[in-house]
Amino acid sequence: MATAMQPAEREKTPRAPQAMLDILARLIRNAQSGVPQMADSQASIPVDNYLSVERCQRERDVVFRRFPLIVGHDSELPEAGSTLRHDGLDLPMLLTRDGEGRVRAFLNVCRHRGMRLQKEQQCQRKTLVCPYHGWTYNLDGSLKHVPHDEFFPAMDKDDHGLTELPCEVKNGLIWVLPTPGEKIDVGEWLGSISDDLSYLGFDDFVQYRKTESLHDNNWKLIIDAFLEAYHVKVLHRNSVYPFFLDSMAISETVNRHMRSSVARRRIEEAASLPPEQWDFREHCSMTHFIFPNCITVNHPDYSSVLTFYPVAVDKMRWVHHMLIPAERNTEAEQTHWENTFNLxxxxxxxxEDVDAAEQIQAGLASGANTDITLGRMEYTIRQFHESLQQALDEADQVRELSTL
Ligand code: FES
Ligand SMILES: [Fe+2]
Structure with a gap:
């Protein structure tokens, strides 16, 4: 299992990470002055970012292959022998917890003639048996048994284990870098975001619910929505806006990620409290954008991890992991969590958010806009698109160098 921090250890470090204290201090000052953080000027991004089939394919080939992605929660593989399918990418993937308790990721593809090894979403097993001819693999991916191995006199079994993908458990989440042979270091990749997640309780959360659904919009449109607070007053007028100030948020970049703090109305209380008493779930809403496709939203008593995958240029897969404190996963609280999830x-x-993304996608191809105009408050969307562009450009440079 993941090396979760023990409660006793955590109690010794109750202080919030300095980066979280700093961003909330700035947000309190902004809320008091009534002036949010803004860029110096407005900006625009081309509509083609959401319509180009070629661009979408490059994002899938480059951005969704070169960086660690969240593919599950540690609790989805509860014990040795647990397995879990992941099909968010256009790569069939299989996660296992092997005999040593280590989480591993493989291509869910038999090394004989390519059959999908596991069709079930999640199960418990001792070995992976291919449903076609019965090649059998251990949970560490090694090839254990080949029926009639006299049919394969020239084959070395050691060369026919499952194709493994770099995988790590960090902050209670399972991360995979979907390119075999690459090095994965999620701590280095997340930088100080990992400290935020630990402080917010991620290392000990349990998963209350996971949902997966397909929607008719480009995957970036929904990331855009979670990167700005300008829409909260209007789009969420009848749901969560009563808990928030209008357009009051701060974001800062960490590697290619972003740490954001959105002012809740109760931020006024924080202004009169010492920093040790600031509540990062009640005075503000902390959110993180984890490049390229994840948003964390930290609600008053639980957290959402949202991942978005491109299925086609105008279609995305959305996975929502709802994470709650382990001690509150009780029978008595089930109604509360169910109502909370539904809301x-x-x-x-x-x-509201996904529906807006679908409505926008439907309008983009009309030609009404050739560019999307971003206000000074929406600078985070520009930064996100620039980070993506940078990742694509870097890949092009590597490709050019390799052809010299
Ligand atoms: S394809 Fe898997 S055993 Fe033949
Ligand atoms: Fe929203």
Whole structure:
């Protein structure tokens, strides 16, 4: 299992990470002055970013292959022998917890003639048996048994283990870098974001619910929505806006990620409290953008991890992991969590944010806009698109160098 921090250890370090204290201090000052953080000027991005089939393919080939992606929660593989399918990418993937308790990721593809090894979403097993001819693999990916191995006199079994993908458990989440042979170091990749997640309780959360659904919009449109607070007053007028100040948020970049703090109305209380008493779930809403496709939203008593995958230029797969404190995963609280899930997932995220993304996608191809105009408050969207462009450009440079 993941090396979760023990409660006793955590109690010794109750202080919030300095970066979280700093961003909330700035947000309190902004809320008091009534002036949010803004860029010096407005900006624009081409509509083609959301319509180009070629661009979408490059994002899938480059951005969704070169960086660690969240593919599950540690608790989805509860014991040795647990397995989990992941099909968010156009790579069939299989996660296992091997006999040593280590989480591993493989291509869910038999090394004989390519059959999908596991069709079930999640199960418990001792070995992986291919349903076609019965080649059998251990949970560490090694090839254990080949029926009639006299049919394969020239084959070395050691060369026919499953194709493994770099994988790591960090902050309670399972991360995979979907390119075999690459090095994965999620701590280095996340930088100080990992400290935020630890402080917010991620290392000990349990997963209350996971949902997966397909929607008719480019995957970036929904990331855009979670990167700005300008829309909260209007789009979320009848749901969560009563808890927030209008357009009051701060974001800062960490590697290619972003740490954001959005002012809740209770931020006024924080102004009169010492920093040790600031509540990062009640005075503000902390969110993180984890490049390229994840958003964390930290609600008052639980957290959402949202991942978005491109299925086609105008279609995305959305996975929502709802994470709650382990000690509150009780029978008595089930109604509370069910109601909470329905409010945030169905009413706020699905019926408001995702619906808006689908409505925008439908309008983009009309030609009404050739560019998307971003106000000074929406600077984070520009930064996100620039980071993506940078990742694509870097890949082009590597490709050019390799052809010299
Ligand atoms: S394809 Fe898997 S055993 Fe033949
Ligand atoms: Fe929203």
């Amino acid at each position: 945030i997932h169905e009413t706020v995220f699905r019926a």
